[in-house]
Amino acid sequence: MNKHDTALVRSALDKSGFTFTEQVEQADVVLINTCSVRQHAEQRVFSHLGHLKHIKKGRADMIVAVIGCMAQRLGDKLLEHEAVDLVCGPAQIPQIADLVAKVLQDGQKKLAVTENIRQTAHEEQDQALEKFESTYGIEDKQIPGQAFVRVMRGCNNFCSYCVVPYVRGPEVCRPPAAIIEQIRKLADTGVKQVTLLGQTVNSYKYKSGERTCCLADVLAMASDIDGIEWLKFVTSYPSQEFFDPILQVMAGSPKVCDYLHLPAQTGSDKILRAMNRNYTAGDYLGLLDRARATVPDIAIAGDFIVGFPGETEEDFQATVDLVKRARYKNCFIFKYSPRPDTSADKRLQDNIPADVKKRRNIELLAVQGKISGELSERFLGKQVRVLVEGLSKKPHLDLVESKGEPQLVGRTATDYIVVFNGPQSLAGQFAKVKIARTSPLTLFGELT
Ligand code: SF4
Numbered sequence: 062m063n064k065h066d067t068a069l070v071r072s073a074l075d076k077s078g079f080t081f082t083e084q085v086e087q088a089d090v091v092l093i094n095t096c097s098v099r100q101h102a103e104q105r106v107f108s109h110l111g112h113l114k115h116i117k118k119g120r121a122d123m124i125v126a127v128i129g130c131m132a133q134r135l136g137d138k139l140l141e142h143e144a145v146d147l148v149c150g151p152a153q154i155p156q157i158a159d160l161v162a163k164v165l166q167d168g169q170k171k172l173a174v175t176e177n178i179r180q181t182a183h184e185e186q187d188q189a190l191e192k193f194e195s196t197y198g199i200e201d202k203q204i205p206g207q208a209f210v211r212v213m214r215g216c217n218n219f220c221s222y223c224v225v226p227y228v229r230g231p232e233v234c235r236p237p238a239a240i241i242e243q244i245r246k247l248a249d250t251g252v253k254q255v256t257l258l259g260q261t262v263n264s265y266k267y268k269s270g271e272r273t274c275c276l277a278d279v280l281a282m283a284s285d286i287d288g289i290e291w292l293k294f295v296t297s298y299p300s301q302e303f304f305d306p307i308l309q310v311m312a313g314s315p316k317v318c319d320y321l322h323l324p325a326q327t328g329s330d331k332i333l334r335a336m337n338r339n340y341t342a343g344d345y346l347g348l349l350d351r352a353r354a355t356v357p358d359i360a361i362a363g364d365f366i367v368g369f370p371g372e373t374e375e376d377f378q379a380t381v382d383l384v385k386r387a388r389y390k391n392c393f394i395f396k397y398s399p400r401p402d403t404s405a406d407k408r409l410q411d412n413i414p415a416d417v418k419k420r421r422n423i424e425l426l427a428v429q430g431k432i433s434g435e436l437s438e439r440f441l442g443k444q445v446r447v448l449v450e451g452l453s454k455k456p457h458l459d460l461v462e463s464k465g466e467p468q469l470v471g472r473t474a475t476d477y478i479v480v481f482n483g484p485q486s487l488a489g490q491f492a493k494v495k496i497a498r499t500s501p502l503t504l505f506g507e508l509t
Pocket residue numbers: 216217218219220223224225226260261298
């Protein structure tokens with residue numbers, strides 16, 4: 062979601078005449094797009110700001126803008142930082158070019174965030190975001206041949222540990238016609254894969270007269286667009302609502318990729334209640350069973366938080382059991398860190414020692430690593446189709462004589478990362494790769 066915002070802001074600034082530099086010392090304007098989901102992410106922003114404060118000593122004319130969730134969360138407190146000239150929340154990004162121009166012109170610090178984000182309706186703001194999204198979304202191509210399209214903003218779930226509802230505001234779903242129009246334009250520019258984005262993307266619904274359009278309908282309409290070959294969507298919330306229609310469209314359309322990111326967060330019903338997640342471990346596993354019954358080759362990824370307040374060894378073992386039963390392709394595992402103003406932070410003591418969180422994190426990663434390794438091995442000797450992203454960032458051992466060709470990275474429809482040697486010109490194209498070696502998170506092969 063943040064990468065998408067960055068692309069929109071970049072596109073808007075580009076259109077208003079700014080040029081980009083990778084050299085921070087050369088910049089007149091530095092923008093930091095921020096995430097508040099974890100404490101660590103916010104700490105990194107402060108460390109960047111410390112560095113920028115230093116640079117600004119020799120560059121008094123440079124301005125620094127902090128945008129995104131941390132800007133909304135901290136508001137004027139962030140503006141007090143010596144290095145910061147502009148604080149702009151996620152809902153104010155349509156004004157970013159004007160705000161930057163004003164600060165450059167008059168040299169005054171500026172704050173642009175939403176007051177009472179949960180209490181009042183913000184219709185004008187929503188309309189501005191819709192216009193911004195559809196105007197600049199066309200440029201949103203961070204990886205050749207791929208694009209993100211946001212279908213909804215905000216969240217109404219209030220998981221007790223999560224800051225998102227307080228910084229992104231209530232759930233607002235975009236009109237299906239605008240989404241489809243945007244995807245059509247992206248297809249016209251050569252985009253082959255579109256990922257639909259939402260905090261709880263599977264709960265997307267848009268009421269128009271008697272009819273309610275859900276995510277399955279959007280996926281079906283998008284599947285009819287020529288040029289779009291793969292459709293993905295992230296992130297799903299484990300609720301019953303609209304779950305089966307989404308699986309059916311996945312099973313029925315070759316374009317809707319057989320991939321589901323479905324965070325469970327914990328396998329303990331007691332901790333799920335404390336997290337204010339509205340399902341039990343049994344409900345969750347029931348959804349996975351239904352997914353696998355409808356889409357047999359579906360790849361499922363999960364998210365977990367370890368060391369949530371009150372998590373006993375027994376609770377943690379319930380998580381280990383769930384991970385073993387779920388057989389995820391991969392999992393994102395995080396150590397709990399309290400986020401200010403969330404209900405978990407207000408009501409629950411962060412009482413799991415750091416070393417216990419660390420041990421549980423390592424143990425769960427090891428359990429998942431074994432499963433991921435077994436699932437990856439099933440690809441040995443098989444040919445997979447990948448959409449090539451570009452050069453591999455990490456160097457890997459070449460499998461075959463590379464013939465001077467660089468290592469490329471691509472992903473399968475089920476989100477497996479595949480590394481192989483090939484011409485860089487393949488970026489943004491589909492390729493077939495025969496898998497010769499596997500690791501838990503990466504498949505290695507040869508272009509066929
Ligand atoms: S569903 Fe829960 S974890 Fe996800 S964004 Fe909403 S409140 Fe946060």
